[in-house]
Amino acid sequence: MTSETLWYANRATGAVCLVLFTVVVVLGMAVRLRVKIPGLPRFGTISLHRSLSLSATAFLALHIAFATVDGYVDITVLDAIVPFVSDYQPLWLGLGTVALDLMLAVLITSLLRNRIGHRTWRATHWLAYASWPVALIHGIGIGTDTGTDWMTWLTFACVAAVLAAAGTRLALGVRASRRTPAVLLRTAEGAR
Numbered sequence: 564m565t566s567e568t569l570w571y572a573n574r575a576t577g578a579v580c581l582v583l584f585t586v587v588v589v590l591g592m593a594v595r596l597r598v599k600i601p602g603l604p605r606f607g608t609i610s611l612h613r614s615l616s617l618s619a620t621a622f623l624a625l626h627i628a629f630a631t632v633d634g635y636v637d638i639t640v641l642d643a644i645v646p647f648v649s650d651y652q653p654l655w656l657g658l659g660t661v662a663l664d665l666m667l668a669v670l671i672t673s674l675l676r677n678r679i680g681h682r683t684w685r686a687t688h689w690l691a692y693a694s695w696p697v698a699l700i701h702g703i704g705i706g707t708d709t710g711t712d713w714m715t716w717l718t719f720a721c722v723a724a725v726l727a728a729a730g731t732r733l734a735l736g737v738r739a740s741r742r743t744p745a746v747l748l749r750t751a752e753g754a755r
Contacts, residue, residue, distance in 0.1 A: 569633035570707075576626035577702055578717065583619035585721040587612060588695050592728040596735060620670060623663065655704035662698035665690040695725065 564572070590612040593600065600608050630638045638656065642649035646664065647657035672679060672687040699722070708714040 564632075566633055566635050569629050570635060573626060573629035573633060574706070574708055576622050576629060577706060578708070578714070579622050580619060580626055581699070581702055581717065581721055583615055583622060584695055584698065585724055587616050587619050588691065589724050589728040590615065591691065592732045596732055616670075616673075620666070623666070627663070652705050655701055658697050658704065659701035662694045662701055665694035665697070669694070 590608065594609050594612050597605065598608065599605050600611070603611065627643045630636075631640055631643060636651050638649060638651055642651070642656060643660060643663065646660040647653050649656045649660075668687055669691050672684050676684040699718070703709050703718065706714065
């Protein structure tokens, strides 16, 4: 592959990662809210979340591989794993590395979920919520397409989707917490 081809492949896989990880985050919130996607049974939403997570991870591996193989900029495998050690754009590349490391923790604990227990898995899975905005900032800071119309709209759409899903999750959580005391009170009265 030529350096130009690697550069385009790196840009493309970065944009695809943004879209896929956005969908994964939104689906993760949908799974937690027990939302049923039209045309899919509930377990279908969970399966779709898992399948897209693995697809997103594969695209992330390609994105990292293209960045490290491309000779135009010197990014080593160590730069991709250890945050903020790169000579090239240490802050922006380091944020991408932090996002990768967080996602690796989520991936590894998800694969070991049956061995480590649900509580440990769930606590670690929260790192996905931290990883997404860190990766987004990485892309905005280091992406060569930042500022182009198509990337601006894509970024806004992804942010809007995650904010809408998070807002829905928070609103339903607040509503559930308000109902809980009344439900407990009725249950206690019914037990008398």
